[in-house]
Amino acid sequence: MARKALFPGGNRTTADRLRLSPGLLSGSHVFVTGMTGSNPDGTMPASPEDQFRQAFDKIGAVLREAGLGFDSIVEMTSYHIGLRAHFDSxxxxxxxxxxxxxxxxxxxxxxxxxxEGALVEIRVVASTEPG
Known part of the structure; x- marks a missing residue:
């Protein structure tokens, strides 16, 4: 089975340093590496909601690289610091x-x-098959 690494915007700097793929297309699934809510410049937003949005936006960029959207996600695992304090947000x-x-x-x-400072890390599995 052929596998294809997904690098949104072709940016491989962090991925090469950490020896990981932000996403990996394997068969009919895309596996997205856990994403935190850091900004593009590496800083961490102070607002939990801004961190959450940034993490989802980074997931979206990987999915788009595979020609997919959020509706293709079949499984999600989120890892939280202070889960009960920010679960509703x-x-x-x-x-x-x-x-x-x-x-x-x-x-x-x-x-x-x-x-450092991350409140959440989110990983997803998406399907390339039509819903």
């Missing part, structure tokens, strides 16, 4: 990106994330 932001039929979703409270 996260759900409100998430509602602006996912559509019916909604993807399977697991939200997990964690002790830490790789990026």
């Amino acid at each position: 996260f759900c409100a932001v998430r509602a602006g990106y996912v559509t019916d039929p909604f993807p399977a979703w697991t939200a997990v409270e964690v002790a830490g994330l790789r990026r």
Whole structure:
């Protein structure tokens, strides 16, 4: 089975340094690496909602590289620092990106994330097959 790495905008700097693909097309699925809400310049927004939107926007960029949209997501796992403190805000932001039929979703409270100041990291699996 052929696999294809997905690099939105062709930017490979961080991906090459960390030896990962932001997304990987394998068969009829796209696997998107966990995305935090950092800005393009690497800074972390102070607002939880801004972090959540930025993380979803980065996921969207990977999906677009595969010719897909948010409606192609079949599974989502989100890892949270302070899950209970910002769950309602996260759900409100998430509602602006996912559509019916909604993807399977697991939200997990964690002790830490790789990026300093990150409140969430989101990974998704999307299908290339028509819904």
